[in-house]
Each structure stands twice: as structure tokens, then as C-alpha cells.
């Protein structure tokens with residue numbers, strides 16, 4: 001797993017899949033993006049405020065990550081026994 005690459009790819013792929021399966025959600029995401037795009041001049045880039053306006057789209061992405069997390073679990077093995085916050089980690 002390459003940091004930030006496979007995870008983002010998985011999230012984007014599942015986003016497209018879920019939007020294809022839920023045309024009503026797709027329409028709302030499309031409208032939200034379109035509304036922001038129409039407020040911009042030709043060639044004007046998105047800024048932080050624009051991104052914060054994408055509330056519905058952000059909720060959709062969060063729901064995609066909840067339903068199909070790119071990383072399902074993480075397993076670690078301690079190199080040595082230790083105690084942390086009262087818990088013994090073998």
C-alpha cells in the first residue's frame with residue numbers, strides 16, 4: 001500500500017460506484033459543484049472557502065469512507081513488551 005495513493009484511488013473509485021448507483025445523490029453532488037463553478041470567473045481556481053461550501057459532497061465522501069473504508073484494519077506487533085496507560089502490551 002503506497003501512502004495516499006491506493007487509499008485515495010479506492011475512495012474515488014467507490015465514490016463513482018455509489019454515485020452511479022444513487023442518481024439522486026449524484027444529482028445533488030453535481031448541482032453543488034456546478035453552483036460553485038458558476039460563481040467562478042473563467043480560469044479562476046478553487047479556494048478554501050469554495051471547498052468549505054461543498055457540504056453535501058463532503059457528507060457523501062464521508063459516507064463512502066464509512067461504507068467501504070480503503071483500509072479495513074491495521075495490525076501491529078510490538079518489538080518488545082511494554083506498559084502504556086496501564087495496559088500491558090506483550
Ligand code: HEM
Pocket residue numbers: 003004005007008011069070071074
Ligand atoms: C481516503 C484516503 C486515505 C485513507 C483512508 C488513509 C488512511 C491511512 C491510515 C489508516 C494510516 C495509518 C497507517 C498506519 O497505522 O501505519 C495512514 C497513514 C499515512 N497516510 Fe494516509 N490515508 C488516506 C490518504 C492519504 C493521503 C492523500 C496522503 C498524502 C497526501 C496520506 C499519507 C499518509 C502518510 C504519510 C501516512 C503515514 C503517517 C505516519 O507515518 O504515521 N494518506 N493513512
